[in-house]
Amino acid sequence: MLDDHPLAGRTALVTGAGRGIGRATALALAGAGADLVLLARSADQLAAVAGEIRDLGRTAHPIRADLEDPRGVRSAGDEVLDVSGGVDILVNNAARVAPLGGTARLDQDDILDALVLNVLSAVALTSALLPVMVRRGWGRIVNVSSGIVARPEGMVGGNVYVTTKAALEAHTVNLAAELDGTGVTANVYRPGTVDTAMQEWIRDQDPERIGEALHQRFVSSHAEGRLITPERSAAVLLERLLGDGTGRIWDVAAAPGATGDPARSR
Template sequence: MSLYGKVALVTGAGRGIGRSLATALGESGVRVGCVARSQDELSRTVELVTSRGGSALAVPADLSDPHSVPDVVRRVTTQLGAPLILINNAATVEPLGAVGDLTPDAWNAAFRLNVITPAAFSAALLPGMTAAGWGRIVNVSSAVVARPETMIGGNAYAASKAALEAHTLNLAAELAGTGVTVSVYRPGSVDTAMQALIRRTGRGRLHAATYTRFVRSHEENKLISPDDSARSLMARLAGDATGQVWDVHDPC
């Protein structure tokens, strides 16, 4: 089914993969609600979408607070229409460090943004999707879930992304036969602000070998662009497959 004319809500749309996804959706004729903390970054995303003939709305919000979700959904629905496409892309890699050094508050912050807020967005949009008999939910995860032992010092990130994937696959089973698909997307090692943050602040917090791998991936130009990662997901988005764990390197 064509995505043309539908409404999407994309979190973390101010930069990186989220911006590239918002732009690609706009080029496909989707009206895009772009959600992130920074108004300036969102304004740039909206400019990119509209410059290519698309329609987009900037919705600044602090998604580290799941209670912000109803207001975000209301604003997008009022100005663009009911979203039938949800891409939960916003995430944090913090806190980094040995487990013994992490506080309960730091763990809570990671799980709020990486797990609870995506689940809250799905819950808020599902009534409209099931009533329409069509919906697409994609939760952006990480390849670290397949090999969590490779990111020593990133336990909270790995654990929260694993929880997000379990939520995704369980929700897909719950919604089987409704026309609403729910899948995971592992976007690969992408040249984003998160990668830059790890290189800038990870020394001494990540295991030395883990930190070195991140630095070398950048130095050796092994990171892929946000646009390339977005194209891989867009190739799958309109299909009927559900309960999938898509990896950027898998054939479409």
């Protein structure tokens, strides 16, 4: 029987697919017909999402990997190629917001782990998976960033996070130019302020340690109902990914029906 889903026959890798935006994105891609490779550290969460994807009639390969560890990044790329023969769609979504707090008080290892996870793992996975996309003449790379890159001064106490997301955006736009004419696109996605474990984790931090103003900002956006659902954010990402745009900064707040304020894009 003909499968007329837009992504039928395509395989997608989503990092950080066990929960939050990554999980919702993996489910949205499966709903559009893609088979999935799911990557994160928590086996139970990956197994649950894989089950949901199989219920949609698509295949799902969970891969446990720690993308803060350079060896984990390298073996993850190899394992993805082994189980899939190469993916058509890569969504680099896994990230951490830690370490938070004054830059002078940060732990050096924490800084380096965040750089590896938020930036270098995305660059390395892209490098490992790109040859197959280019050979096939079709590919979609989406790097999940944050709207904070547009106003870095707005997240005092989040210097490492802001640094990593700005670097990821520069990487993406440069990559898109490099890939011009290959059929492989690369875009940034700013997902909005989304109701996930990451937001909850920030609200649970000691305000004295991470900074009162930063803490209050996250508590207020939750209390005022300004968070959007992961499903809403993933739906916008999917809609953009189905097109041919490249080198773009996609922001959920600019999606049709939104008003520039993620709160109203529920």
